[in-house]
Amino acid sequence: MTAESTPGPGIPGGPGTGGPRDSAGGRRRKPRSRRHKGLLITAWTAAGIVVLGGTGAGYLYFKLNGNIKSVDIDSALGTSRPAKADNGSENILVLGSDSRAGGNRKLGGGADDGSARSDTAMIVHVHKGHKRADVVSIPRDTIIDRPECTDTAGRTHPAARGVMFNSAYSTGGAACAVKTVESLTDIRMDHYLEVDFKGFEKLIDELGGVPVTTTKNIEDRQSHLSLKAGTHTLDGAQALGLVRTRHGVGDGSDLGRIQLQQAFVKALVDQVKHLGVFTSPKKLYDLADTATKAVTADSDLGSVNSLMSFAGGLKDISSSKMTMITMPVRYDPADRNRVVVEKNKAQQVWTALKNDRPIPGSATAGTATGDAKGVVSAA
Incomplete structure (x- = not known):
């Protein structure tokens, strides 16, 4: 199909939408017609999920589509994987990454050596019906046994024992990160989404900032963050500093x-x-352009149409319908800067996700936490 005949998301009032622009109005105002539903941006961070939805057609669709980077996870991992869930739920591995190159050098605080690492990892479990979600954060410093994996370039990387979780990504990229999570949980990751530091910062700025309240002063020179206790609207740089800080709060x-x-x-x-x-x-175009440049997705989500459909399935999940926990761990007796998995408690989490059930409170009772709970909340 040609650009003129291919349907796809466009920008309301812009080329290809075929309708008048909506007039400016209140924040909660509904669109005037079904054709002008707009473009919904859902950004999920530390890390983040960034997804798009909308209607229309035109050259803007093709430009946005060209922004999206995709990786063929399924081909790299082959058939030796956990089975897909048959209960209507979905599991997405979300990574926040730092390429250590170009614009990310300053943000990551490392050398411009072209290397990459993952500072944030979350398993997002979307329950059947897509009305609520469980999010399980995996500490990057968790000591694990990394399985042998093949990256998307076809290179095989040997298994390794007693290494940090985030070594999977730095060793073999997205495919090895997914392989390691599936080995750890025995749960199939249906999708993969990655947002880099620079894209995250720009997206928050395009959104106009995010209001939060802090109960304590936060000072961390390494993440370039300085916040007094109180309510703030964080810009992109501050938001990035917040999700990266570790020395200014808790333990x-x-x-x-x-x-x-x-x-x-x-x-x-x-x-x-x-x-x-x-x-x-x-505004719609600026948000869409920033979001699509920031995200890397698995090949099944690697187009605006696919992300649009995915976004539509998440739009009803508010923060009150999200349960967020950290994978059950304890401090490593040999190194307090590392953690090890509490296997019996972690198994309660994986069993709950497999069966599309709520995570029981007993799974996280008595595990290491970090002592920063309640320091930050939505304003």
Whole structure:
């Protein structure tokens, strides 16, 4: 099909939508017609999920489609994987990454060596009916046994024992990260989404910031964050500093950072819901352009149409319908900067997700937390 005949998301009032622009109005104002539903942006972070939805057609669709990077996870992993769930639920591995190159060098605080690592990892379990979700954060410093894996370039990487979880991504990229999570949980990851540091920062700025309340002063020179106790609307740089800080709150561990990430994700979801459908065609385009440049998805989600459909399935999940936990762990007796999996408790989590049931409170009772809970909340 040609660009003129292919249906796809466009920008309300812009080329290819075939209708007049919506007039400016209140934040919660509904669109005037079904054709002008707009473009819904859902950003899920630390990390983040960034997805798009909309209607229309035109050259803008093809430009946005060309922004999206995709990786063929299924081909790399082959058939030796956990079975797909048959209960209507979905599991998505979401990573926040730092390429250590170009614009990410300053944000990551590392050398411009072209390497990559994952600072944030979340398993997002969307329950049957897509009305609620469970999010399980995996500490990057968890000591695990990494399985042999093949990356998307066809290179095979040997198994390794007693290594940090985030070594999977730095060793073999997206495919090895998915392989490691599936080995750890025995749960099939239906999709993969990755957002880089620079894209995350720009997206928050395009959204106009995210309001949060802090109960304590947060000072962390390493993440370039300085916040007094109180209510703030965080811009992109501040939001990035918040989800990366570990020395300014709690016990200074990665677990405390995860608690901040989870609180920010809920605040971000609330903010996106609050903004509703934007009525400015330029604003819609700027958000869509930033989001699609920031995201890397598995090949099944690697187009605007696919992300649009995926977004439609998540739009009813508010922060009040999200349960967020950290994978049950305890501090490693040999190194307090590392954690090890509490296998029996973690199994309760994986069993619940497999059966599409709520995660029991007993799964996280008595596990290491990071002592940063309640420091940040939605404003």
